[in-house]
Amino acid sequence: MDWEKYESTALDSFADAGTREELTTAHTAALGRKSELKTALREVRDRRTGMTLNAIRVRLEEAFTAREGELERADLDERLSDDAFDVTVPGDEIPVGQLHPTTQVRRLIEDTFLGLGYEIRYDREVETVEYNFDKLAFEPTHPSRSPRATFFLDDDTVLRTETSPSQIHSMEGKPPPIYMVSIGRCYRRDAIDATHYPIFHQFEGLAVDRGLTLADLKGTLLHVMRALFGEDRRVRFRTHFFPFTEPSMEPDVSCGVCGGEGCRTCRYSGWLEMGGSGMVDSRVFQNVGLDPEQWSGFAFGVGIERVTQLRHGMAEIRPLWSPDLRALRQF
Amino acid sequence: MRVPVSWLRDYVAVDMPLPELADRLSISVAEVEGVLHRGVPNEDGNLGLFRVGRVVEAGKHPSADRLQLCQVDVGEGDVRQIVCGAWNFGAGAAVAVALPGAVLPDGRKLESTKLRGELSNGMILAEDEIELGVDHAGIMLLPDEWEPGTPLADKLALTEDILLVESTGNRPDLLSVYGIAREVAALYGLELAPPPGNDPTRSGGDKSLDLRVDDFDGCPRYVGRLFCDVAIGPSPAWLRTRLSDAGMRPITNVVDVTNYVMLALGNPLHAFDYATLAESRIVVRRAKKGEELRTLDGELRKLDPDDLLIADAKRSIALAGIMGGEETEITEATTDVLLEAANFDAYTIFRTSERLRLRTEGSNRWEKGVDPYLAPVAATMATELIVELAGARWVGHGDVQEQLPERTAIRYRPERADELIGIETSSEEQHALLRRLEFDVKDAEVIAPTWRARDVTREVDVVEEIARFRMDQVPFTYPLRREMFGRLTRNQRFQRRVEEFLSGVGFSEVYTASLVERDFDREALRLLEPISGELAVLRTTLLPSLVEAARRNAELGNERIDLFEIARVYLPSGGPLPTERIHVAGIAQGGFSRAKGVVEALAEALEFEAPFRAEPHALFHPSRSAATTGGAVGELHPSLLEGEWCGFELFVDELAAAAHEPVQFREIGAYPAVHQDIAVVVDAGVRAAELLAAARKAAGPDLREARFLSDYRDPPIPAGKKSIAFSLTFQSAERTLTDEDAAELRNRIVSALEQAFEARLRT
């Protein structure tokens, strides 16, 4: 008897069986009580042949069971099938909320600076004139000191006009090196219009260490601007004036709408103004008791709403301060 | 500041393309916000088509009463016939003519045409047609001596490019055309013309002037010049055009000269009608208490003893540096003029301008600190122009000054620039650059020019001069770090998880104003000068803002209005600064249990305990309101919003402090658990939490979990009673509990509840 052939014929018969009945018939033929295999197993007398035949029996039984499962599954699928079922009907409504775009941008900024090894600070918004202006070396005639520009609570107390007081808090808080970014709300007495709101968010970076240079400031801001706007952006610096930095510069990032060719968004200059920056003024170092000959530093401040508007193509600031879910749910 | 480029060219040879000039100025000097073009297009020889014309003959158009038919000599030999609608001229007049083919500022191109049958071979121009002014009353009449055929552009600023320069507060020297020319010369290595103006000879005597300065702190210097036989009248066209290109309105020749010199040099001037001065005296002093002055704008100003005044022998006549007085103003009738070229103290002017909310071109310059050495230069330039343009005689001069500040030397190490900028600049190059900016440089010292003396006082200020000229060449590098410490604090990480949790369960984050119209806390901090009543008080709670946000969304017809905000509140502290805290608040559609469910889930997700006890809250329903960890939860009071709403407000740091972090793992236990439900009937006033607590206490550690299931109050439960059902899970850490063990635990619970609450087991 060619048992190899027997086995392959049996396997083929299982595979060929298209219904349960056919499979039962094939099973009876190959593995039934009267089948040649069973008969041979009953009559076998030597151990080796017995083991071989038994192994064939086991394999065939397994193949039968597997095929039986397949046919059962096919039967079930047949009963379940429903051509009228509509997969395009929407699924269960799962409530989906979202973080405000300002929060999303805040986190992007935080993550970028964490990657650069900076600490994140959230400082107080109601500030003393001393921390908001004096220690930052604002001249007595600086226009920001005017109650027309700044919200006063009394002669000595203001709503911070930028996140810069954090520079003083951080330098007073611990000795250098300092690498920190402060994020939060600031206030200016701007009338409300399409691009102004008296409350806005800023991020303020400060690095104080030995041997920091203006080139380091340029490199750091290039990195941050590319993180915020894309790797293809260019950054340039324009000389400017701020009381607490010297030299002072305004960073511009190349316009993403026109790629620097000039368009309405960038007022046809190819550049977008991003805020202020500069090397920490020696007066500020002296105000916190640091020796400007030993330490140098750079600082920068950028408006978060502006970043958000540019990233998301929002012409106006209003949607960022509106509770309208039609706006918020886009994010 | 608006800088007409032709004016700039008076002082420096600007021949580079303007966009390039604008870029370089922006990077190294002051931002150029744009370049405007005014006047006729300056391309394809267009300017050559505008000429001086002489009207040879003028008469009525044969077939149109309103038109003149003119024969005009434009230097071509033959005359041209031009039809014109204006009648303010006749034969002999010098006029401005545009020839056929000329393009006007509005883009219109002239053609020869026939008007009512007569050929019109050009156009006689009115001021506004070529943007030299706004006058359209008649055609523009030119000085008779101008030769016919002369290109008009040789005589008038037919075309002008205007740089819009936005300089910074530390650079009052850039609020002048000459100051900008100085920077252009330094940037490009060009020659700068000497300051404009030369004193003419004094004619008709040397009158001494009675100039008295009582307050040298407020007025370090006062130069006065007297002019007689002044003919007040309109300024010539070139001057009016320059002023209007620079953004100022022409008035009369003398006043225009004061403004022109201010724009040219940066030193504001003032002119008084000398005849109106009591005892012909000028006194510079502080105001007396209660003193008043009617300024040029007609306002009666109440003065303060800090205000600096110009007075005569009897009364105040001008608010120094800010605005003149009405009574001594130059009028058509003025013949004697006293010119004031003074220097005023920045802070004094700033304070008065600030207090009176009165900002002028003058105050804007003074408050930034004008070079005290500039006054005589400005006086000279103005003198020359007044004599020339108003036919005046200069008859008197006075100069009162205190010791003007010495120019101080600054120790300067060129290597310090390299250290701070991060790029090498040789000391020769640095010195050359500083010299171009008119710094004196010798050895290890530099001295800033007087117009930069306020701004450049320290070595680092000199470094900035180098940095701004090399800005584009500075490379992009990173700091070399020796210490690393960048990470979020525990509270920052916790706040992020709160944000994620709430947005994850369907809440939309909103940002609302920290300033509100009113707050529940009467002590809440109030702004001295809010911009509006709605943004006046620093809020002590976020929820009212969220109620408004929800209301707004409901009005807009938005659905599923579940909102949250994380922001600061400002709690009065009794001290000078409020206590600021970061709160998280939410508002949602639904009743008390919705809000409580959100807070319970938050507590479970962020691993803090949140027990609840009834506590009233101003915004919540009187009994559906509870205090919990870090704040309050409740159903919104039905008077606040239509429909059923609920909310919560919690202090984030308190939640973070209560959170178990990191979570400590508890073994699950190998022995099987037994589940049982029970229901007890108790008085309606008994709290579910008390029942659960009593059950836990009675059963001990083998009660692994006791969970509230329902609160049932309908029949057959008698009125005033309720049936509370809960599910119990018993599990021992030591052995498998039998049914008898479970029954025993359950009985202990039931009898404890019977004793404590007169509970009756419901069967």
Ligand SMILES: [Zn+2]
């Ligand atoms: Zn663009």
